[in-house]
Amino acid sequence: MDLTQNKPEHVEYMVEKIKEKLRMMNIGAIxxxxxxxxxxEELFELYEMxxxxxxxxxxEMEAIAAELGSLKKA
Incomplete structure (x- = not known):
């Protein structure tokens, strides 16, 4: 999967992988x-990190959650 391409399925994949890695408690909120x-690009960089x-x-988990929050639609 080429995650450098901005596609909805790539966003979904990265968000799911970040949630899995962080084992976030409130998974339904993200x-x-x-x-x-x-x-x-910012989401991709966060995913890579x-x-x-x-x-x-x-x-660090708080900072990542805050960054995810800043990337949400207004």
Whole structure:
């Protein structure tokens, strides 16, 4: 899958993988259709960073959640 291309199915894939990796408690609150497709590059960068790290501190998880929130549609 070429995630460098801005496609709805790629957004969905990345959001699901981020949620899996972080094991977020409120999974229902984060859905791929909530994201602004104009912010695809930022989501892709966040996805790459999350996939590279094996674990996250609580403060890192908060920062990632905040970043996901900033990428949501207004």
């Amino acid at each position: 859905k791929s259709d909530h994201f602004d497709h104009n912010m695809y 999350v996939m590279k790290k094996p674990t996250f501190s609580p403060s």
